[in-house]
Amino acid sequence: MNHATHPSGATDVVPSTHSVFGAPCWVSLTSRDTGATEAFYSAVLGWRWRSARLGDHFRVALVNGTPVAGIAAVASVWQMVVAWTPYFAVPSADDAVARVRERGGTAAVGPLSFPPGRAALLADRDGAIFGIWEGELLAGWEAWRRAAPTFVRLHTRDAFDAAIFYGEILEWASDRPGSCQVHYEGDEVVLRSRGDVVARIVSGALEAAPDPTIRPHWQVHFAVEDVAACVKAAQNNGGSVLRYDSGSLPYEAVLRDPDGAQFTVTSRLPR
Template identity: 60%
Template sequence: MDKKSAAVSSAGVTSSHEVFGAPCWITLMARNMRDAQDFYGAVLGWRFRRARLGAEGTEFSLALSDGAPVAGIGVVDAALQAPSGWTPYFAVANADETAARIRERSATVAVGPLNLTVGRAALAADRDGAVFGIWEGELIPDWLTWRKSAPAWVHLRTRNAFEAAIFYGEVFDWASDKTGCCQVDYEEDEVVLRHEGQMVARLSSGAAEAAPDPMILPRWHVYFPVADVETTVQAARHNGGEVLARRSTDHGSEATLRDSEGAMFTVTTRG
């Protein structure tokens, strides 16, 4: 660990240098901040606090659950006409080097790396078009608690999970001998990503790049743990959301929802 990382850890804040390659944050880009806060406040019980990103005029807020930060919400520039959606960010030791790796493998870095208040970030898309972010710098103070409770996990639905695992493995040094890297396992035709033994992501095949149904387009998908799926479903419907799918498994129940602006996410009782 370098001196900068050691200083960050001693201050009680984990650095991306220590947990590189792991999902470290999730952000919703919404068209209307107030509408997004009203929806997720009612559906997931979140409260919100304004935050600084370093760029003047940038509207951003932290979503809090029981006082702890669980996600970020930003506002899409209206001129871009981009859809609302959730994006996972992965911790990296060097944003510039990681961006170069992404480009070298015929994928896209759409924005950045940008200098923000406590780190550097970039927004990218893999070779199948699934959008993700990279983050270099400080993580939230209690990142280990966030990892266990904010998203239950993130899930990449892609054309070929094994090819995608090679791409992300080369970009993020998954399954390397570096301290803090993620481990990769293959279970029931899926690629499972673990950090210190805990599942943090799954990659599965079957997405279709030209599918008209957004449910089967290549994408990173966010799961949130809830105490009761049915109660959450009813709250989503009551606040302008839509139920896209329901499923029961041996591990619990889940529902894939679309929020009031169209961003998709899944709620699950599986921890």
Template identity: 55%
Template sequence: MSAHGPATPVRGAPCWVSLMARDLDSAQEFYSAVLGWRFRPASLGEEFSVAVAEGQPVAGIGALAQSFQVAVAWTSYFAVENADETADKIRERGGTVAVGPLKLGPGRAALAADPDGATFGFWEGQTLAWSVGRGAAPALLELRTRDAFAAAIFYAEVFGWASGDPDGCDVTYEHDQVLVREGTHTVATLRGGAVESAPDPRVRPRWHVHFPVNEIEKVTAATVAAGGTVTPVTPTADGEGRQAVIRDPDGGLFTVTSY
């Protein structure tokens, strides 16, 4: 992930997304061809880069999948004040901490999983100026899980959502989904079973990253040409746009969305 910049992120809010890749050059080649990103070196070392679109930071790529012995995947990171305390909270509430917290540049990072197995990261320190749904950043971070209400309780206890702190995130439950807001701005969505309904065993819990695109057919064609796979284009959950799920050649899964 990125670790240098002028911004102090809101506690508990998503603060970055990063691809855990096997090879930096091949990953950059794919995402440049499909999404038109350019890349610049990150402050964390030669294994990291920052994707840039329209002059703004979008996401990070780190060639760490092999060294950490994890699958290639897009990871959503959340801002915390103390990484060690956050790790303790995760373990106390039935989650796992797989990597870290470890020192990365001027900050500290860790990889974890919630009780249902959805992987996420957390970051202690400053970040680049970046927020979900604004500018070139991802349009949406979405947790698809078996029980959105139970997941919301876990993340609220870990990240301090809905604590009443004006410097934190609030949570609302609308139409069988949990919305995480920074002020009036939605920064994450948790979707799953309705309140008091049985969890859906068919759902594989996962945080999904949605990147905005203008011409979705052009993007899906470029995906196939670059060696990735893509699902058929479908309407978005709100019915106002279209989306497709893409898997890069190494298995990294993400969604592209156009409105």
């Protein structure tokens, strides 16, 4: 898959997306130099790595043995920019892609078969890139949630319009068991799955902004124990700090890896 391995990059898969859908289930990244990318994220986030069954150009990140993310060499996957991309669980990739096209979005690639599932890379009406996954995961959804991002946030032109688009694509707030709940809290749209906040949508992005970080995009937020340590490690390993908020909890920093991919680290709060 683009932006790294798809969610079934190894053999120890268990059913996951059958009981939860519409929620983020994986994050992935493309890289021009997977060795350098591994070293950077090992230093900043403490990740360990193993190969994926798609081949030597694909790698899976582990947190305490749980698969949490993937990377792949740009030359070996779909030719896309270097960026983090979230994938959302869906019951049917074909149905989700059809709904994207019907509502003015773009199906960039897929659906393609990656046994034991199927995937597609899509763009919403404002150009924000996201993926969908139908099938099984490396680890159960609950295990991934405990070890993986705190949430993903969509920076978009109009949060209300985007919530309608994604809600129709991913069947949010439906009567089907496993559906996500959508709420409006202040100026954000908040998505919850089984009570946990898994995504947020905020307005204010500009479609034609010269700076790609201001255009509509999904931002991946990783939960960490020590934001300051991540900031220092990023600076010491070829990355850069775009923003660092350390005034009050939760502490947060927006970082950029040496390849240009942007992500956020957020202090892990007691559950």
